Amino acid sequence: MRIVVLTGSGVSAESGVATFRDRNGVWAKYDWRRAATPEGFAADPAFVHAFYNERRRALPAVRPNAAHYALAKLEKELAARGGSLTLVTQNVDDLHERAGSKNLIHMHGELMKARCGACYSVHPWKDELSIETRCPVCDHAGAMRPHVVWFGEIPMALDAIYEAVTSADLFAAIGTSGAVYPAAGLVGEARAMNIPCTELNLEPSENAWLFTDSRYGPATKIVPRWVEETLNGA
Template identity: 45%
Template sequence: MDKIVILTGAGISAESGLGTYRGPGGLWNDKRIAALATPEGFANDPETFAEFHNTRRLKHLEAQPNAAHEAIARLEAEYPGELILVTQNVDRLHERGGAQAVLHMHGVSDDMKCNVCGVKYPQPFEVPWDVAKRCDDCGGRLRPDTVWFGEMPYHMDEIQEHLATCDLFAAIGTSGNVYPAAGFVRIARHVGARTIEINLEASEVTSDFDDVIRGPASEVVPMWVDGILANVGL
């Protein structure tokens, strides 16, 4: 049975009310806001960081999974082969939509970690991050357990291994602007995997994909999942 690797980006959560990070109106297009996702910015002004990230965390709490999240969870549950779900998103909507195993390469916004020793602490969305709270182990300042600009994404060795052994690679709701994720399609193609981009519009790496599906994620992802499951065993 074929092995499927799915990569999701901010576009899959856009219909849940969470804005994208790139493209028209993207959050990181504003350099002042982008500075709130750097280690240097955190060191210079942790209070402003806390205010910004607490606002984002509340938006993640209010957002609800959409049909695309739920369809991927159904594929995970019903597909008889191996399915690996990798996401650039920190919002937990995949889990809330029913997914059981998610590789969060950019971390999650409902956890904190010590900026010094790296010890992690659960931080539910509904509980504001108190910037004055310190690590119990070393006294270091706590920060969101999310990957900031210039930092290495999580799970990269595991993701690379899955890409090197996949038969189908699908990128859903990604801009193709952010590496290393934007380069995953080339790794998959190098090993002979079929590749498909599912997105509202063309990404920066659309030309690297074998197939393309255009449309809102909540509409086209469930249809794509239906097609995969309908062909299992044929």
């Protein structure tokens, strides 16, 4: 059985990672135009670096929750049975990796990495970034930026994501708003191929009507239960 799971900020919320689009989310406190666009970075790179440095500093203090661990278990047990799980995440945190997930695509990038705008090299990064930071490869100063996808930029690995979704036996979306494209369009791609689609969320997403099955509640409760049901039926 081949399963593709898309996760959004709702899967990490119970770990203490701030969501972005909720009433009290990140974009209610910060102007995304200043903090998360190429134009904002060009206008005030120091502000953008400070915004992401704060999040990078906070990330080690949070821990994976039961939903992260359940998805890692699903991947491991499907592989043992000759199946596969492709985990596509909109999240830039590293909680899926810390829970044990291996076959993972970060379509919106990774907070714990940085890349150089001059030579395009990508590097693991735990420290602060600033306009003085030099690239470890080309030694260019001022070109290092967070390895995240900003508004107006194309998400990563789209070809691999679409290939996985359209060849899956089951598609599931967990903790997503259904408002951010192209991620929100993946369920439509799956439905076009007559692939069953399950939504697991705290409440119905903006595209909930596209799913063939739904489970609502806290991710730490509904995801482990769904994983067990899926494994029992696989």
